[in-house]
Amino acid sequence: MISDFPRPSPGGCGEQIEHEEYSLHEMSYMIRLADIAIKECETHKAASPRTLVVEVGELTGVLPHYLQKYYPAVIQGTKLEGSALEVIRVPSEAVCDECGQHYHPEKEMDYRCPACRSLKARFIHGRELSVREIRF
Numbered sequence: 589m590i591s592d593f594p595r596p597s598p599g600g601c602g603e604q605i606e607h608e609e610y611s612l613h614e615m616s617y618m619i620r621l622a623d624i625a626i627k628e629c630e631t632h633k634a635a636s637p638r639t640l641v642v643e644v645g646e647l648t649g650v651l652p653h654y655l656q657k658y659y660p661a662v663i664q665g666t667k668l669e670g671s672a673l674e675v676i677r678v679p680s681e682a683v684c685d686e687c688g689q690h691y692h693p694e695k696e697m698d699y700r701c702p703a704c705r706s707l708k709a710r711f712i713h714g715r716e717l718s719v720r721e722i723r724f
């Protein structure tokens with residue numbers, strides 16, 4: 589009766605998937621974002637910030653909870669030490685070149701315009717991965 593399942597059944601939350609590749613992905617992005625913020629603080633001879641606010645586009649595949657997880661280790665011994673990280677998720681948005689319609693595509697590979705069915709669309713949001721604000 590008891591059989592071996594190849595993997596646990598999904599809990600309904602895609603962000604619970606543990607994957608080494610993704611972890612390294614987020615770690616390197618977190619280091620890059622923190623570096624930008626540290627340089628910014630040095631340039632302006634600023635005091636230690638309270639919060640670093642970053643924006644992460646839906647299409648980047650970067651999972652905010654990994655950024656949160658790595659943040660304390662990444663900022664240890666830097667100007668950012670002791671600050672909090674706030675992650676703003678930016679939904680993807682496309683604009684149709686044929687009819688000008690703005691819409692939210694479900695997937696990057698399926699971005700047909702809902703109004704005219706054209707495939708000539710450009711993404712104007714969703715690939716963000718940047719420092720939005722440093723709060724002091």
Ligand SMILES: [Zn+2]
Binds near residue numbers: 684685686689706
């Ligand atoms: Zn269109």
